[in-house]
Amino acid sequence: MTAGTRYICVDWGTSNLRIWLMEADGTVIAERRAAEGMQTLSREDYEPALQRHLTSLCEGGHAPVANPKIMVCGMAGARQGWLEAPYADLPAELENLSEKAIRVPNRLGADIRIMSGIARRDAARPDVMRGEETQLLGLAAASGKAAFTGTVVMPGTHSKWVEIADGRVTDFSTSMTGELFALLSANSILRHSIGGAKPGSDPMSDGFRRGLDRAIDRDIGLSRGLFALRADALLFDIAGDETADALSGFLIGREIMDTLGSRRPDKVTLVADEAIGGLYAAAFERLSIRAEPAQAGTLTQTGLLAAAKTIWPG
């Protein structure tokens, strides 16, 4: 057991839980993962699940942490999660986000906080994020610049585009790109043309380029472009994997076109794994926008630790 302060950081999402025992300098002492998330847990399940993982985390020679300081982010803070954490409003200072974190009453003798999300409370185009704010905090911390400035693109089930100025989130927007891909390829008429094929990660593939062309050069609306993919298959006998690639390219291109509108940043910071990051980078390149990759893997962890150190300076 070391003398320094230790933190427990928890990324508790829709389907999965990841938990780390960390030193203040970022050293990960132990880690656990489990397929337990909001979709399968009821409110009463969270505390016993956490206790089980805490015990497991301290096995193997790690002394139990007394009065543990536990920082949680993700869907555990959703209305259907453990305890609803508030949303911070725009503009939201990343460094101060943890001040709004909600304290969770518990019988573990622990100080447990769930990070707040961020809301865009505008009736014209409301939006919410929960989880990504912690990655953004991690990005700012990892860049060594608390006053991070730029456009951050975070592709995924619900892709986020975030404007950050001097460490404050000033605006953001969500596109349902990943969810639309999953729904359309499995459940729409396009399933007959895709036949279970999965998209590849090659931005030079015929399908991906065709999809991107339709979205960027031709500017076909989303709903018409989807049916064009069906017509492609019927008229030109396109293979399933090529149609899957084309759907992927088309949805990514539409996300970018719809979000950019008439505004074109010189560069964006791209928070994505390598495969999907390569596809988005190719799409940005077509628009002469530089996409700087960020290491997505550890951002949540970095962000949770930064938030924990703000609340419990050690």
Added chain:
Amino acid sequence: MTAGTRYICVDWGTSNLRIWLMEADGTVIAERRAAEGMQTLSREDYEPALQRHLTSLCEGGHAPVANPKIMVCGMAGARQGWLEAPYADLPAELENLSEKAIRVPNRLGADIRIMSGIARRDAARPDVMRGEETQLLGLAAASGKAAFTGTVVMPGTHSKWVEIADGRVTDFSTSMTGELFALLSANSILRHSIGGAKPGSDPMSDGFRRGLDRAIDRDIGLSRGLFALRADALLFDIAGDETADALSGFLIGREIMDTLGSRRPDKVTLVADEAIGGLYAAAFERLSIRAEPAQAGTLTQTGLLAAAKTIWPG
């Protein structure tokens, strides 16, 4: 038994079959409906099914038709249907469409033809229709103007927008509006906000107007606007039926905006039932476009009869 020529007209779709015994003057002598379509029939099932319905159609005092003349339209002509009927290319003369109808070999002693669809064979934005061409022919015949001219909007699972000049289909475009509504309300994250509610048909409802606002006035892209509906529900506690209305208004608005582009016709002909027609008419009114309703109910029947009379003048 009358002396005049009789025709058998068949609308054979994805899920349903409708069959009419008709006089050349349009009188319907007998009619049958059945829940038998491409989704449940294999290729070999079509002929026996048709024979059964022909027999049933001639019960009740109607003498059997000798060497029946049978005009079929719809998905019976799709690749997965009875026999693949060709697509006519653009520009497609409505009056001559039946010339491309495919003749179906059969053991019923019948002359059976399946109407061709229409294809837009353009790699930039390919498109297909199968079934709607017969409604368009019916529209031209019913208007008493074979040389029909105008923009025709046909809302549905796959909404068609069709440009017709002097009885020739010069262009068309398909949006997956109805299919997207069904998928998104039942299978996407929006299902949590809709909770099984169905959209109403009141174009003045708060939800419908809000959805339309977002699509028309704010011009939010489709994928971002969908997530905004989710955020509405989370931030402003919107009820399920209002969210369903808003999704309906938003998808209809996006269909119209994406299809119109920069072009704004003074008026369109709207082929729709009353409920959905009222919603589209309200959307068009917002854009100062006059929507003239067409009687959708019998257009297929009128079109089939017109095609039959072209092939078999009697």
